[in-house]
Amino acid sequence: MEQLVQTARDLTPEAKKTIRDAGDKISKGAALKISRLPPDQQEEAAAVLTIAPPAPKRQGMMDSESALSEFKALCARYVSGIEALHHRADIFAGMTISQFDALGDSAYSVTTAIKEFFEKVHEIRHEMEKENES
Incomplete structure (x- = not known):
């Protein structure tokens, strides 16, 4: 729950919009990682993931x-x-x-x-x- 709050709090409005528009291309975990980036890098990081989402890992x-x-x-x-x-x-x-x-x-x-x-x-x-x- 804290991570969701952190994500919502720390994402820039632009990054939030990009993530929201991406649908399921960006996972909650990836959104959390993006929220930890400096604000000027968040939108670009989110945009990169919408173009080429990370390859799914084999289930651990x-x-x-x-x-x-x-x-x-x-x-x-x-x-x-x-x-x-x-x-x-x-x-x-x-x-x-x-x-x-x-x-x-x-x-x-x-x-x-x-x-x-x-x-x-x-x-x-x-x-x-x-x-x-x-």
């Missing part, structure tokens, strides 16, 4: 840890929700054929989504390993 360890935590939390919520239904398994067992088919379709869509996600991650990882070998 902190980002991967955060993504892993998010994925694990999602899986834990899913498992917990399914386990909460165990005491009502008899209700599911007594469903009509069409309801049971819908239950199977839902379960299949979840497992397929997880499988496709893992395959995509594995494919990207394999490509990254090949790049590192080169």
Whole structure:
């Protein structure tokens, strides 16, 4: 929050306009760095970033840890929700054929989504390993 306040306080009006007009080409982090420049350099720095924004960095360890935590939390919520239904398994067992088919379709869509996600991650990882070998 302090960094946002600092950015808003220290940017020149011209630099603010350039950053605002740039949309998502200039990140909050880049805007903060620009706000730390001398006022006579801010507008030019912001303009340079709108023309050639910095190349996105590969997600670092902190980002991967955060993504892993998010994925694990999602899986834990899913498992917990399914386990909460165990005491009502008899209700599911007594469903009509069409309801049971819908239950199977839902379960299949979840497992397929997880499988496709893992395959995509594995494919990207394999490509990254090949790049590192080169």
